[in-house]
Amino acid sequence: MIIVTGGAGFIGSNFIHRWLESQGESVLNIDCLTYAGNLENLTGIRTSVPGGPTYYFSRTDICDQAALDVLFAKYQPRAVVHFAAESHVDRSIIGPAEFIRTNVNGTFALLEAAKKYLRALASPEASKFRFLHVSTDEVFGSLGENDPAFSETSSYAPNSPYSASKAASDHLVRAYFHTYGLPTLTTNCSNNYGPYQFPEKLIPLVVSRALEGQSLPIYGDGRNIRDWLYVGDHCDAIIEVLEKGRVGETYNIGGLNERTNLEVVHQLCATLDELRPKQSGKYSDQIAFVKDRPGHDRRYAIDARKISEELGWKPVESFESGLRKTVGWYLENQGWVDHVRDGSYRDWINRNYSGDAA
Ligand SMILES: NC(=O)c1ccc[n+]([C@@H]2O[C@H](COP(=O)([O-])OP(=O)(O)OC[C@H]3O[C@@H](n4cnc5c(N)ncnc54)[C@H](O)[C@@H]3O)[C@@H](O)[C@H]2O)c1
Numbered sequence: 001m002i003i004v005t006g007g008a009g010f011i012g013s014n015f016i017h018r019w020l021e022s023q024g025e026s027v028l029n030i031d032c033l034t035y036a037g038n039l040e041n042l043t044g045i046r047t048s049v050p051g052g053p054t055y056y057f058s059r060t061d062i063c064d065q066a067a068l069d070v071l072f073a074k075y076q077p078r079a080v081v082h083f084a085a086e087s088h089v090d091r092s093i094i095g096p097a098e099f100i101r102t103n104v105n106g107t108f109a110l111l112e113a114a115k116k117y118l119r120a121l122a123s124p125e126a127s128k129f130r131f132l133h134v135s136t137d138e139v140f141g142s143l144g145e146n147d148p149a150f151s152e153t154s155s156y157a158p159n160s161p162y163s164a165s166k167a168a169s170d171h172l173v174r175a176y177f178h179t180y181g182l183p184t185l186t187t188n189c190s191n192n193y194g195p196y197q198f199p200e201k202l203i204p205l206v207v208s209r210a211l212e213g214q215s216l217p218i219y220g221d222g223r224n225i226r227d228w229l230y231v232g233d234h235c236d237a238i239i240e241v242l243e244k245g246r247v248g249e250t251y252n253i254g255g256l257n258e259r260t261n262l263e264v265v266h267q268l269c270a271t272l273d274e275l276r277p278k279q280s281g282k283y284s285d286q287i288a289f290v291k292d293r294p295g296h297d298r299r300y301a302i303d304a305r306k307i308s309e310e311l312g313w314k315p316v317e318s319f320e321s322g323l324r325k326t327v328g329w330y331l332e333n334q335g336w337v338d339h340v341r342d343g344s345y346r347d348w349i350n351r352n353y354s355g356d357a358a
Pocket residue numbers: 005006007008009010011012030031032033034035036037038060061062063082083084085086087088102106134135136137166188189190191192193198
């Protein structure tokens with residue numbers, strides 16, 4: 001079985017769905033359920049299928065190393081896929097401390113627990129063990145319009161407390177490979193979009209506000225460029241790296257979809273015009289420019305040749321097809337959006353949550 005950290009978040013929950021469907025191997029999800037962790041993302045998962053994989057959950061903080069030691073000893077994983085993090089740049093500007101705690105100290109505690117567990121493991125199991133750390137392209141800083149895309153050898157130059165804390169965690173993971181021989185793999189990925197994304201992020205935020213007739217806020221001139229990857233493609237890439245990646249290596253993952261924020265919002269509006277037309281006018285009439293945020297990186301772009309040439313991975317979704325799926329999902333799952341936004345999923349957790357659950 002494998003351990004997934006942060007599996008109640010956006011990418012982690014998509015990963016668990018995909019993993020159980022495609023790999024048929026049990027999963028322990030370790031998540032402390034911050035505001036971004038939502039067990040509703042995992043409803044529909046059958047916790048135990050006769051003869052099939054089992055899904056386990058433990059509400060545990062990754063900073064709690066003693067608790068992690070117990071979980072490693074109890075579940076005996078063959079791999080760890082580490083998603084748990086504070087992940088929202090705007091929040092890191094307002095309150096960086098939580099980012100240092102989870103992203104740096106939490107990754108450190110998890111590495112220590114994995115190192116201790118690996119040392120006690122017998123040799124065939126030990127040689128197969130993997131620690132996969134999920135990171136971001138934001139650690140590389142910002143690109144000019146004509147700069148080549150980030151590759152695995154680009155220098156680290158983080159500009160926000162979020163990206164700085166992720167950069168620190170990447171360095172710790174690298175150090176545990178070189179110093180202690182922990183069999184690590186690191187992935188640095190571009191912006192993800194898809195189902196179950198917390199509605200504070202650009203794409204779900206725009207969909208919700210558009211449907212409510214509110215303004216669609218765009219930072220600065222809207223020309224900041226991001227590479228966009230459909231979350232399902234990201235999950236497939238992680239599975240490829242976990243199974244076939246070379247230990248100690250890093251792999252960049254990107255969608256080959258560079259878009260300005262303004263283009264993204266226009267495309268979203270056009271998709272909504274088609275799928276849920278307004279009574280009068282177009283959704284793009286609601287676009288409004290707002291003051292830029294500090295340290296707003298101008299452009300990110302990913303050179304994903306290494307993962308494609310070494311492991312044969314390529315994204316399946318185009319931006320248009322991925323966006324259509326995503327908008328369709330949010331339209332069909334307004335109940336999920338409403339629960340997240342009115343906080344009722346938190347009430348649900350408080351009412352129903354009772355420790356470890358299998
Ligand atoms: N979202 C993106 O576009 C993107 C792109 C590249 C990389 N990443 C990386 O992927 C990972 C997942 O991102 P996401 O967007 O799914 O994040 P998210 O914020 O949606 O989810 C994070 C999850 O981690 C949990 N968590 C936070 N602190 C914890 C702690 N101390 N102990 C245990 N659990 C904790 C939360 O409860 C939540 O379930 C992060 O490491 C992020 O840096 C994200």
